[in-house]
Amino acid sequence: DARVTQTPRHKVTEMGQEVTMRCQPILGHNTVFWYRQTMMQGLELLAYFRNRAPLDDSGMPKDRFSAEMPDATLATLKIQPSEPRDSAVYFCASGLATLREGETQYFGPGTRLLVL
Amino acid sequence: KQEVTQIPAALSVPEGENLVLNCSFTDSAIYNLQWFRQDHGKGLTSLLLIQSSQREQTSGRLNASLDKSSGRSTLYIAASQPGDSATYLCAVSRRMDSSYKLIFGSGTRLLVRP
Numbered sequence: 001d002a003r004v005t006q007t008p009r010h011k012v013t014e015m016g017q018e019v020t021m022r023c024q025p026i027l028g029h030n031t032v033f034w035y036r037q038t039m040m041q042g043l044e045l046l047a048y049f050r051n052r053a054p055l056d057d058s059g060m061p062k063d064r065f066s067a068e069m070p071d072a073t074l075a076t077l078k079i080q081p082s083e084p085r086d087s088a089v090y091f092c093a094s095g096l097a098t099l100r101e102g103e104t105q106y107f108g109p110g111t112r113l114l115v116l
Numbered sequence: 117k118q119e120v121t122q123i124p125a126a127l128s129v130p131e132g133e134n135l136v137l138n139c140s141f142t143d144s145a146i147y148n149l150q151w152f153r154q155d156h157g158k159g160l161t162s163l164l165l166i167q168s169s170q171r172e173q174t175s176g177r178l179n180a181s182l183d184k185s186s187g188r189s190t191l192y193i194a195a196s197q198p199g200d201s202a203t204y205l206c207a208v209s210r211r212m213d214s215s216y217k218l219i220f221g222s223g224t225r226l227l228v229r230p
Contacts, residue, residue: 108159
Protein backbone atom coordinates (compact mmCIF):
# COMPACT_ATOMS: atom_id res chain seq x y z
CA ASP A 1 0.00 0.00 0.00
CA ALA A 2 2.07 2.96 -1.26
CA ARG A 3 1.63 6.17 0.65
CA VAL A 4 3.39 9.41 1.47
CA THR A 5 4.98 9.42 4.89
CA GLN A 6 5.84 12.44 7.01
CA THR A 7 7.86 12.82 10.16
CA PRO A 8 7.42 13.94 12.81
CA ARG A 9 3.64 13.77 13.07
CA HIS A 10 3.64 16.30 15.89
CA LYS A 11 6.20 18.90 16.94
CA VAL A 12 6.14 21.36 19.81
CA THR A 13 9.01 23.80 19.99
CA GLU A 14 9.95 27.17 21.34
CA MET A 15 10.22 30.34 19.32
CA GLY A 16 13.62 30.71 17.73
CA GLN A 17 14.35 27.00 17.44
CA GLU A 18 15.01 25.24 14.15
CA VAL A 19 12.33 22.88 12.88
CA THR A 20 12.91 20.22 10.23
CA MET A 21 10.04 18.31 8.67
CA ARG A 22 10.62 15.31 6.44
CA CYS A 23 8.63 13.70 3.71
CA GLN A 24 9.07 10.43 1.85
CA PRO A 25 7.16 10.57 -1.43
CA ILE A 26 5.60 7.53 -3.03
CA LEU A 27 8.24 5.50 -4.82
CA GLY A 28 8.34 6.44 -8.49
CA HIS A 29 6.66 9.82 -8.06
CA ASN A 30 8.73 12.68 -9.42
CA THR A 31 6.84 15.67 -8.07
CA VAL A 32 6.68 16.79 -4.44
CA PHE A 33 4.55 19.56 -2.94
CA TRP A 34 4.64 21.27 0.46
CA TYR A 35 1.43 22.84 1.82
CA ARG A 36 0.55 24.64 5.02
CA GLN A 37 -2.92 24.57 6.55
CA THR A 38 -4.22 26.98 9.20
CA MET A 39 -7.67 27.91 10.36
CA MET A 40 -7.22 31.50 9.21
CA GLN A 41 -5.56 30.99 5.82
CA GLY A 42 -6.78 27.56 4.88
CA LEU A 43 -4.51 25.44 2.67
CA GLU A 44 -1.61 27.22 0.97
CA LEU A 45 0.97 25.90 -1.46
CA LEU A 46 4.46 26.66 -0.16
CA ALA A 47 6.73 24.98 -2.71
CA TYR A 48 6.95 22.22 -5.26
CA PHE A 49 9.66 20.16 -6.88
CA ARG A 50 9.90 18.08 -10.02
CA ASN A 51 12.69 15.57 -10.44
CA ARG A 52 14.20 17.06 -7.28
CA ALA A 53 14.50 20.52 -8.81
CA PRO A 54 12.52 23.37 -7.25
CA LEU A 55 9.90 24.63 -9.72
CA ASP A 56 8.39 27.20 -7.45
CA ASP A 57 8.83 28.27 -3.85
CA SER A 58 7.25 31.70 -4.11
CA GLY A 59 4.62 30.76 -1.55
CA MET A 60 7.26 30.34 1.11
CA PRO A 61 8.72 33.05 3.38
CA LYS A 62 12.28 33.08 2.08
CA ASP A 63 13.95 34.57 5.10
CA ARG A 64 13.20 31.64 7.40
CA PHE A 65 11.89 28.75 5.30
CA SER A 66 13.86 26.44 3.03
CA ALA A 67 12.84 23.35 1.10
CA GLU A 68 15.13 20.75 -0.42
CA MET A 69 15.16 17.32 -1.98
CA PRO A 70 18.53 15.76 -1.20
CA ASP A 71 17.45 12.63 -3.03
CA ALA A 72 14.40 11.16 -4.73
CA THR A 73 13.18 9.52 -1.53
CA LEU A 74 13.41 12.49 0.81
CA ALA A 75 12.07 16.03 0.85
CA THR A 76 12.70 18.41 3.74
CA LEU A 77 11.13 21.65 4.90
CA LYS A 78 13.09 23.69 7.42
CA ILE A 79 12.13 26.70 9.45
CA GLN A 80 14.90 28.69 11.11
CA PRO A 81 14.19 30.51 13.32
CA SER A 82 10.64 29.40 14.04
CA GLU A 83 7.95 31.83 15.16
CA PRO A 84 4.53 31.32 16.79
CA ARG A 85 2.82 32.33 13.54
CA ASP A 86 4.38 29.28 11.89
CA SER A 87 2.09 27.04 13.94
CA ALA A 88 0.09 25.03 11.44
CA VAL A 89 -0.26 21.61 9.86
CA TYR A 90 2.30 21.07 7.11
CA PHE A 91 1.38 18.60 4.40
CA CYS A 92 3.58 16.94 1.83
CA ALA A 93 2.09 15.50 -1.36
CA SER A 94 3.63 13.62 -4.26
CA GLY A 95 2.56 12.93 -7.82
CA LEU A 96 3.65 12.16 -11.34
CA ALA A 97 3.00 15.49 -13.03
CA THR A 98 3.11 19.21 -12.53
CA LEU A 99 0.02 21.13 -11.53
CA ARG A 100 -0.54 22.11 -15.14
CA GLU A 101 -0.92 18.51 -16.19
CA GLY A 102 -3.23 18.07 -13.25
CA GLU A 103 -2.59 14.50 -12.23
CA THR A 104 -3.63 13.32 -8.80
CA GLN A 105 -1.59 14.38 -5.82
CA TYR A 106 -1.25 11.98 -2.92
CA PHE A 107 -1.11 13.63 0.47
CA GLY A 108 0.78 12.59 3.56
CA PRO A 109 -0.82 12.69 7.04
CA GLY A 110 0.81 16.01 7.87
CA THR A 111 3.10 17.39 10.58
CA ARG A 112 1.27 19.35 13.25
CA LEU A 113 3.62 22.12 14.41
CA LEU A 114 3.14 24.27 17.49
CA VAL A 115 5.62 27.05 18.16
CA LEU A 116 5.37 28.48 21.65
CA LYS B 117 -5.99 37.55 -7.84
CA GLN B 118 -7.64 34.18 -7.99
CA GLU B 119 -10.08 33.53 -5.15
CA VAL B 120 -11.91 30.29 -4.50
CA THR B 121 -15.09 30.30 -2.44
CA GLN B 122 -17.06 27.35 -1.15
CA ILE B 123 -20.66 27.48 -0.04
CA PRO B 124 -22.00 26.40 2.34
CA ALA B 125 -19.26 26.38 4.98
CA ALA B 126 -21.03 23.59 6.80
CA LEU B 127 -23.84 21.22 5.97
CA SER B 128 -25.74 18.64 8.00
CA VAL B 129 -28.05 16.16 6.27
CA PRO B 130 -29.78 12.90 7.17
CA GLU B 131 -28.45 9.70 5.70
CA GLY B 132 -29.72 8.90 2.24
CA GLU B 133 -30.14 12.45 1.01
CA ASN B 134 -28.62 13.68 -2.22
CA LEU B 135 -26.61 16.86 -1.78
CA VAL B 136 -24.68 19.47 -3.71
CA LEU B 137 -21.56 21.33 -2.66
CA ASN B 138 -20.64 24.53 -4.46
CA CYS B 139 -17.33 26.03 -5.47
CA SER B 140 -16.79 29.32 -7.27
CA PHE B 141 -13.63 30.96 -8.58
CA THR B 142 -13.01 34.49 -9.76
CA ASP B 143 -10.64 33.90 -12.69
CA SER B 144 -11.78 31.47 -15.37
CA ALA B 145 -8.25 30.98 -16.74
CA ILE B 146 -7.71 27.68 -15.00
CA TYR B 147 -6.05 24.47 -16.15
CA ASN B 148 -8.13 22.17 -14.01
CA LEU B 149 -10.24 21.91 -10.89
CA GLN B 150 -10.02 19.22 -8.26
CA TRP B 151 -12.24 18.11 -5.42
CA PHE B 152 -10.59 16.72 -2.30
CA ARG B 153 -11.86 15.12 0.86
CA GLN B 154 -10.21 15.73 4.23
CA ASP B 155 -11.09 13.66 7.25
CA HIS B 156 -10.57 15.29 10.63
CA GLY B 157 -6.89 15.39 11.54
CA LYS B 158 -5.87 13.68 8.31
CA GLY B 159 -4.42 14.59 4.95
CA LEU B 160 -6.34 15.18 1.74
CA THR B 161 -7.65 12.55 -0.63
CA SER B 162 -8.26 13.47 -4.24
CA LEU B 163 -11.80 12.63 -5.33
CA LEU B 164 -12.21 14.01 -8.82
CA LEU B 165 -10.17 16.07 -11.25
CA ILE B 166 -11.78 17.99 -14.11
CA GLN B 167 -9.60 19.36 -16.88
CA SER B 168 -10.49 22.81 -18.16
CA SER B 169 -11.77 21.30 -21.41
CA GLN B 170 -14.15 18.94 -19.59
CA ARG B 171 -17.63 19.55 -18.24
CA GLU B 172 -17.91 16.82 -15.64
CA GLN B 173 -16.36 13.77 -14.02
CA THR B 174 -18.00 10.89 -12.21
CA SER B 175 -16.74 8.40 -9.66
CA GLY B 176 -19.22 6.11 -7.97
CA ARG B 177 -21.77 8.22 -6.08
CA LEU B 178 -19.84 11.41 -6.82
CA ASN B 179 -20.31 13.69 -9.79
CA ALA B 180 -18.43 16.92 -10.30
CA SER B 181 -19.30 19.53 -12.90
CA LEU B 182 -17.35 22.49 -14.20
CA ASP B 183 -18.60 25.68 -15.85
CA LYS B 184 -15.52 27.74 -16.59
CA SER B 185 -17.38 30.67 -18.10
CA SER B 186 -19.37 31.25 -14.94
CA GLY B 187 -16.53 30.27 -12.62
CA ARG B 188 -18.45 27.50 -10.89
CA SER B 189 -18.14 23.86 -9.99
CA THR B 190 -20.47 21.57 -8.09
CA LEU B 191 -19.88 18.28 -6.34
CA TYR B 192 -22.96 16.12 -6.25
CA ILE B 193 -23.10 13.28 -3.71
CA ALA B 194 -25.87 10.77 -4.21
CA ALA B 195 -27.43 8.72 -1.44
CA SER B 196 -25.22 10.16 1.27
CA GLN B 197 -23.82 7.92 4.01
CA PRO B 198 -22.38 8.67 7.47
CA GLY B 199 -18.99 7.69 6.08
CA ASP B 200 -19.19 10.67 3.73
CA SER B 201 -18.82 12.99 6.73
CA ALA B 202 -15.67 15.04 6.15
CA THR B 203 -14.51 18.39 4.87
CA TYR B 204 -14.64 18.77 1.09
CA LEU B 205 -12.26 21.18 -0.59
CA CYS B 206 -12.08 22.35 -4.15
CA ALA B 207 -8.89 23.67 -5.70
CA VAL B 208 -8.12 25.32 -9.02
CA SER B 209 -4.85 25.16 -10.89
CA ARG B 210 -3.75 28.18 -12.87
CA ARG B 211 -0.70 30.05 -13.90
CA MET B 212 0.41 32.88 -11.65
CA ASP B 213 3.52 34.89 -12.50
CA SER B 214 6.05 32.41 -13.86
CA SER B 215 4.75 29.31 -12.19
CA TYR B 216 1.64 27.28 -11.58
CA LYS B 217 -0.41 27.42 -8.43
CA LEU B 218 -3.02 25.25 -6.77
CA ILE B 219 -5.46 27.50 -4.92
CA PHE B 220 -7.84 25.98 -2.41
CA GLY B 221 -11.22 27.03 -1.14
CA SER B 222 -11.88 27.04 2.59
CA GLY B 223 -13.94 23.87 2.39
CA THR B 224 -17.42 22.64 3.26
CA ARG B 225 -17.76 20.57 6.45
CA LEU B 226 -20.29 17.85 5.80
CA LEU B 227 -22.04 15.84 8.48
CA VAL B 228 -24.28 12.97 7.41
CA ARG B 229 -26.48 11.92 10.33
CA PRO B 230 -27.42 8.24 10.68
